[in-house]
Amino acid sequence: MKRKTCLYPLLAACLFFCLFLDCSSALADGLEVVGSGTLLREWEKYDGREVVFRGEAVGDVMVRGGYAWVAVNDDHYSLNALHETGELRGGNSGIGIWLPASEAEKITRLGRHGSVGDYVEVVGVFHADCREHGGDFDIHARSLTVLEPGRELHQAPGAGKWPAALASLAFLGISLIPLLKRRAQEKRSARSLLRRSGWD
Amino acid sequence: MAGPYREDLENIFHYVGLVLLALGLCMAVPMAVSLVAGEWCSALDLFISLCATVGAGNLLFFGLRPKGRITWNQGLVIVALSWLAAMLFSALPLYLNGHYASYLDACFESMSGLATTGLTLVHDLDHMAYGMNLWRHLIMFLGGQGIVVLVVSYFMAGSGVAAQLYVGEGRESILPNVVESSRFIWRVSLAYLAAGTLSLGICLILEGMAPVRSFFHAACLFMAGFDTGGFTPQAQSVFYYHSLPVELITMAFMVLGMLNFSLQYEVWRGKAGELWRNIETRTLTLTLLLTLGLVLAGLTLAGTFSGFASDLRRGAYQLVSGHSGTGFMTVYGPQMGARWGDLALFALIAAMGLGGCSCSTSGAVKAIRVGMIAKDVKRRVRKTLSPSSAVVLERFHHIRDYTLTEEMVSTAFLVTLLYLGLYLLGTVVGLFYGYGLTASAFESVSAAGNVGLTTGVTSWTMPTLLKVTYIFEMWAGRLEVLAVLSMFVFLLGLGRRR
Numbered sequence: 298m299k300r301k302t303c304l305y306p307l308l309a310a311c312l313f314f315c316l317f318l319d320c321s322s323a324l325a326d327g328l329e330v331v332g333s334g335t336l337l338r339e340w341e342k343y344d345g346r347e348v349v350f351r352g353e354a355v356g357d358v359m360v361r362g363g364y365a366w367v368a369v370n371d372d373h374y375s376l377n378a379l380h381e382t383g384e385l386r387g388g389n390s391g392i393g394i395w396l397p398a399s400e401a402e403k404i405t406r407l408g409r410h411g412s413v414g415d416y417v418e419v420v421g422v423f424h425a426d427c428r429e430h431g432g433d434f435d436i437h438a439r440s441l442t443v444l445e446p447g448r449e450l451h452q453a454p455g456a457g458k459w460p461a462a463l464a465s466l467a468f469l470g471i472s473l474i475p476l477l478k479r480r481a482q483e484k485r486s487a488r489s490l491l492r493r494s495g496w497d
Numbered sequence: 498m499a500g501p502y503r504e505d506l507e508n509i510f511h512y513v514g515l516v517l518l519a520l521g522l523c524m525a526v527p528m529a530v531s532l533v534a535g536e537w538c539s540a541l542d543l544f545i546s547l548c549a550t551v552g553a554g555n556l557l558f559f560g561l562r563p564k565g566r567i568t569w570n571q572g573l574v575i576v577a578l579s580w581l582a583a584m585l586f587s588a589l590p591l592y593l594n595g596h597y598a599s600y601l602d603a604c605f606e607s608m609s610g611l612a613t614t615g616l617t618l619v620h621d622l623d624h625m626a627y628g629m630n631l632w633r634h635l636i637m638f639l640g641g642q643g644i645v646v647l648v649v650s651y652f653m654a655g656s657g658v659a660a661q662l663y664v665g666e667g668r669e670s671i672l673p674n675v676v677e678s679s680r681f682i683w684r685v686s687l688a689y690l691a692a693g694t695l696s697l698g699i700c701l702i703l704e705g706m707a708p709v710r711s712f713f714h715a716a717c718l719f720m721a722g723f724d725t726g727g728f729t730p731q732a733q734s735v736f737y738y739h740s741l742p743v744e745l746i747t748m749a750f751m752v753l754g755m756l757n758f759s760l761q762y763e764v765w766r767g768k769a770g771e772l773w774r775n776i777e778t779r780t781l782t783l784t785l786l787l788t789l790g791l792v793l794a795g796l797t798l799a800g801t802f803s804g805f806a807s808d809l810r811r812g813a814y815q816l817v818s819g820h821s822g823t824g825f826m827t828v829y830g831p832q833m834g835a836r837w838g839d840l841a842l843f844a845l846i847a848a849m850g851l852g853g854c855s856c857s858t859s860g861a862v863k864a865i866r867v868g869m870i871a872k873d874v875k876r877r878v879r880k881t882l883s884p885s886s887a888v889v890l891e892r893f894h895h896i897r898d899y900t901l902t903e904e905m906v907s908t909a910f911l912v913t914l915l916y917l918g919l920y921l922l923g924t925v926v927g928l929f930y931g932y933g934l935t936a937s938a939f940e941s942v943s944a945a946g947n948v949g950l951t952t953g954v955t956s957w958t959m960p961t962l963l964k965v966t967y968i969f970e971m972w973a974g975r976l977e978v979l980a981v982l983s984m985f986v987f988l989l990g991l992g993r994r995r
Contacts, residue, residue: 337831355623356731359705366739374621385598385620387957389732393739410626432807454538465548472555
């Protein structure tokens with residue numbers, strides 16, 4: 298009985314270790330997870346080193362030969378979609394990832410309007426001045442893992458938008474009154490002119 | 498200028514209304530795109546803004562009746578006020594769409610677009626709707642070609658007010674008739690738009706993008722590049738594409754945008770020799786080469802990149818972008834601020850401050866004024882070395898031959914001085930808020946010269962006064978300061994009369 302009690306924490310520890318290994322295999326390799334802000338500030342420290350970068354795959358996967366470019370954003374919106382939370386936290390920030398096309402194929406959804414892109418983890422070498430790409434600031438990734446698949450965002454206009462649309466339409470209608478008045482006045486003047494000249 | 502009467506105000510706001518009417522109708526284009534793309538929220542935002550803008554335009558245009566011909570002063574005030582009104586109304590859909598923290602930020606964005614600057618305060622651009630993103634680029638196209646030019650050419654032919662408005666927007670007449678000149682500018686621009694979108698679209702497809710997105714990006718990049726604006730559909734600017742062909746094509750757009758329309762008209766007529774004889778192209782070539790040399794020297798000294806090829810690729814792109822007043826970037830702003838070194842940044846500031854040709858979409862001092870000032874310096878040196886009785890003349894060629902006169906030189910000096918004052922204004926406000934001298938000067942020249950390059954100062958968190966200062970700089974810089982000064986003199990007159 299006592300031996301069994303000792304076994305449970307051991308099993309739990311093993312399970313936790315396996316999960317940890319699965320979702321963060323890079324950390325087990327002793328690699329550091331870095332953000333784009335850190336890479337911009339401390340580029341000398343990380344230049345030429347293998348790093349782990351996590352974020353939302355956005356825009357396009359641009360396949361060139363056996364490789365592909367994909368932009369990965371690690372900003373606030375990569376975890377909290379603006380159209381869901383409404384939180385404004387500045388512009389986007391991320392980095393271009395150069396990776397084998399076969400790895401890029403794992404991306405099923407890209408972050409664009411109306412969709413949250415796959416949240417991915419890439420492991421690769423960071424270049425503050427990439428010789429292969431004419432001085433690019435990029436990561437040459439050897440692997441990509443989708444940590445969380447992207448999803449579609451359902452957007453509906455805010456509650457106040459429909460009344461605002463009706464009000465603006467009404468305003469547009471009212472704004473035509475001076476034009477209609479002017480037309481009527483011009484017609485009247487033309488008629489009276491014709492009448493006076495005996496044409497009517 | 499005498500103090501304004503009620504008739505002056507009616508004349509002015511009547512034409513401001515017409516500009517708003519045209520602007521509002523243009524909102525139908527991105528609204529249609531949003532509807533096709535199924536972006537209902539964005540389409541609704543554009544619909545609300547369209548109704549409000551056209552409504553306001555109707556009230557002013559049809560509600561007020563102009564009395565008599567408008568004067569040159571009124572023309573300048575109409576242009577300055579039209580740009581302010583266009584900023585306020587084109588900011589509406591941007592603000593409603595929820596990608597801007599305040600209406601002021603949306604106004605900053607719209608003025609940046611209209612004045613073809615390219616500085617941005619947008620949040621989460623990478624998830625913005627197609628329609629709204631197109632609107633950002635379309636206002637850049639409208640501003641670059643001149644919204645007032647648009648109105649002049651298509652709504653006011655034969656009205657007798659075209660010349661005043663046309664000149665007020667900083668244009669020179671290409672053809673004897675300003676209406677014909679305006680129409681020429683629009684025809685050429687639309688032809689370029691079609692050719693540019695097609696060529697870049699094909700290039701982007703070859704670079705791995707999907708066809709529909711390729712042509713959308715190509716159209717946006719053309720509008721921003723040719724109009725030396727600098728907005729891009731993705732947050733990473735042109736850096737997003739990681740493509741030398743894209744960089745070369747967008748560089749060609751920028752060069753095309755910084756050239757004088759009159760010059761392009763001559764070339765289209767088969768007078769290619771004008772390219773080499775014109776004072777503007779000569780000055781521009783010289784200043785481009787000089788500043789490029791300085792940028793490359795600065796990058797080499799700072800050891801920013803590991804080889805000359807990278808120095809050339811990054812340095813030349815940022816330089817052409819800065820000199821043309823575009824603001825496309827193939828490096829990160831903070832990366833440029835931190836790693837490029839003072840010499841390269843100084844060269845970029847100088848290039849941004851000089852700008853492209855007159856009667857182009859470029860901002861800043863402009864090559865013709867730099868050329869005339871240089872000619873005057875040469876004339877004065879020659880005069881000093883000549884006998885006192887000698888008459889020393891300088892000639893230059895700009896479409897036709899001119900003899901440099903004192904009036905030309907003093908006007909060139911005056912406008913240059915006004916621009917320097919504008920650059921100084923933003924620099925002082927930046928310094929007041931604790932930004933460094935290089936960063937403050939860089940951002941100020943970028944705003945006033947309608948460039949759009951940034952070292953990271955421009956951000957939604959920057960102080961409100963700095964945002965307002967940059968808006969003012971973009972507006973005044975685009976209208977070559979004089980129209981804005983005329984408006985202030987007009988407003989002062991209004992105060993006195995009361």
